[in-house]
Amino acid sequence: MNILVLNAGSSSLKYQLIEMPSQVVQCVGLVERIGMEDAIFTHEKDNEKHSEVTPILNHEIGLKKITKTLLDPKIGVINSVDEIKAIGHRVVHGGSKFSHTVVVTKEVKDKIRDLFDLAPLHNPANLTGIEIAETIFTSAKQIAIFDTAFHQTMPKEAYQYAIPSTYLDDYNIRAYGFHGTSHKYVSEKAIETLNKDTSKIITIHLGNGCSMAAVKNGKCIETSMGFSPTNGLVMGTRAGDIDQSVIFFLMKKLNKSADEVNDLLQKESGMKGLTGFSDLREIEEKAGNGNEDCKNALKLAAYRIKKFIGAYAAALNGLDAIAFTAGIGENSSLMRHLSCCNLEFLGIELNNSKNEIRSKDIREIQSLNSKVKVLVIPTNEELEIAKQTCELLN
Structure with missing residues (x-):
């Protein structure tokens, strides 16, 4: 069956048309700068x-443009919209309401709308994509796949914050985790590579947004992002973990508003705040040319990753493999090296020559002496969405 995968952002629409179960990608595309001339x-x-x-000028025009292109006699891939049997929609936040992929109904849409406060930049756009797709692809099943769903297997001691329980009970304030589609895909590929009945894996998703997950026997038991995608690792523009007292200091001492502090921590911090640059390739290049701020930022980001590796190895009570993925995880040999060095006591040791190899395939980069497999696994969130869509319909 033909499955159209849609990822509607606040100003963008990503899409792929994938034939399932053969997993053949028929086309890919992207609309950027929606709302602009x-x-x-x-x-x-x-x-x-x-x-x-x-x-x-809006998402409806964008999706109609995509549809027209899919039907185009020269560059299109279908003759009728009815050839698309299902549309898999990425929805960022499912809260505690959604732990699995679901067929979209009015009730599902209402629940996604109820979660707008938890993901104000993402869920409204995700819902808009669903509602527009319903009007264009009228015979297709609309399926919602949630970024947070994979992390819903975390035990309560992992997701609850140490604040009065009423905030969890009444307002659902807890750790949710994100990048779940990527962590699920990568952890399943890692399990296939290990080829054993039980597994203890750490997945490390490094892009502009960064997160890690501890996965035991295919189930997430801990993840670095929490109530929002802002905490945990150092990211492109996000600070990651920070003492909450810093927020109050900035508000009281420097007279910053809550919105100003929020913008600071989400848009002006992380690697950008440390170096003035948010693109890791540029930061690595400048570090190689002696820029001290860039060298320090790389060490700081890698140190945070190493801390989480240690913590998750403890949570898992052992470790079979760590898996790097996403733009930085797949392509930066330097970040992999910095993140794994001096972890021999955990059984982690890289083969430097293997680490330098660039490939689109899954590869092992550990040394012969390493007790833990170190994997580089290209993520494919769109394929994972198509797989979950296909599995649900079947």
Whole structure:
């Protein structure tokens, strides 16, 4: 069956059309800068890319543009919208309401709307994508896949905060975790590589947003992001873990508003705050040329990863493998090296030559002496969404 995977952001629409269960990707595309006169539309089929700059003032126009392209006699891949049997929608926050993939109903949409406060930048756009798709692909099943669902297996001692219990009971304030689709996909690939009945794995998703998860026998038991995607590791523009007293200090001592502090911690911190740059490739290049701020930022980010590796090895009571994924995790040999060095006591030791190899395939980069497998696994969130959609319908 043809499954269209849609990821609706606040100003973007990503899509892939995937034939399942063969897992053949028929086309991929992206609408960027939605709401602008100079929006950018790209569509790729059979390694041939079509790009154009065009006004796309809202998500409805964007999805209609995608649909028209899918039907185009030259660069399209279908003859009728009825050929698409299901649409898998990425929804960032499912709260504690959704632990599995679901068919979209009015009740599901109402619950996604109820969670707007927990993900104000993402859930409204995700719901908009669903509602527009319903009007265009009228015969297709609409399926919602939640970023938080994979982490719903965490035990209460992992997700509850040490504040009065009424805040959990009445307001659902707890750790949820994110990047769940990626962590699920990567952990399953790691389990296949281990080829054993039981497994203790740490997945390390490093991109502009960064998170880690401890996965025991295929179930998440701990993750670094919490109530929102802002805590845990050092990220491109997000601070990650920080003493909450710093927030009150900034508000009282420096007379900053809550919104100003929020913007500071989410948009002006992390690697950007430490170096002035948010692109890791540029930071690595400048560090190599002697920039002390950039060298320090790389060490700081890797140190945070190492702390979580140690903590998660304790939570798992052992460790079979760690798996690096996403843009930085897959492509930065330096970050992998810095994150794994001096962890021999945990049984982690890299083979430096293997670590330098660039490939789109799953690969092992540990030394012969390493007791723990160190894996690089390219993530594929769109394929995972298609798989979960297919499994639900079957």
